[in-house]
Structure formats: structure tokens, C-alpha cells
Amino acid sequence: MTTVTLQRAKCIGCNYCEEMAPELFRMSRKDGKSTLLHAHDAKGFHTVRLSGEDPAEKALRAAQACPVKIISVRTK
Ligand code: SF4
Numbered sequence: 001m002t003t004v005t006l007q008r009a010k011c012i013g014c015n016y017c018e019e020m021a022p023e024l025f026r027m028s029r030k031d032g033k034s035t036l037l038h039a040h041d042a043k044g045f046h047t048v049r050l051s052g053e054d055p056a057e058k059a060l061r062a063a064q065a066c067p068v069k070i071i072s073v074r075t076k
Contacts, residue, residue, distance in 0.1 A: 002056035004063075006036040006046045007070040016065040021058035024048075 004024065011033035017025040018034065025034050039046035050056055056075055063071040 002050045002059060002073060002075045004036060004039075004048050004050060004059045005072045005074075006034065006039065007044060008033055008035070008041075008046050009044050010068055010070045012068055014067055016067070017062035017071060020062040020065050021055075024050075024055065024059055025062060 006025075013027065013032040013034070015027055015034075018027050024037055026037055027033070028035050036046045036048055039048040050059065056073070059071070059073045063069075063073045
């Protein structure tokens with residue numbers, strides 16, 4: 001199980017995460033920030049749990065690409 005967290009308020013809207021993992025991230029037309037799909041928002045920390053290696057690998061690639069390092073990926 002992999003947990004992905006996005007600190008959405010700090011997003012600068014560069015779009016890299018959506019390019020790396022379009023199944024997980026979508027840029028908002030409203031405010032230009034990234035949205036972590038199907039995530040639960042707890043005080044600005046948007047979190048989703050994923051199963052399977054492929055989504056986890058893509059989430060990791062997005063986290064590595066994020067220039068402001070606001071995507072975290074934890075695997076148990
Ligand atoms: S890579 Fe980071 S800064 Fe860029 S859109 Fe995604 S979350 Fe925002």
C-alpha cells in the first residue's frame with residue numbers, strides 16, 4: 001500500500017506531476033493548481049492510498065519531478 005500526499009496550497013502550477021502521472025494528478029482549471037485525484041483533504045494535506053506497483057512508481061516520479069517538493073510518497 002502506498003500513501004501519496006499533496007500540500008496543495010504550495011503548488012506553483014508547473015504541470016510536471018500531471019505529465020508524470022496523469023492517472024493521479026489533474027491541473028485545476030479554477031485555480032491552476034494540481035489536484036490529487038480521489039484524495040481526502042485534511043487541513044491542506046490531500047492524501048490518497050494506492051495499491052499496485054505501477055501507480056506507486058508513477059507517484060514517485062511525480063514527487064521527484066515536483067520543483068517545490070510538495071508531493072510525498074510512502075510505501076509500507
Ligand atoms: S509538480 Fe508540484 S508544483 Fe508542479 S503542478 Fe505538480 S504539485 Fe504543483
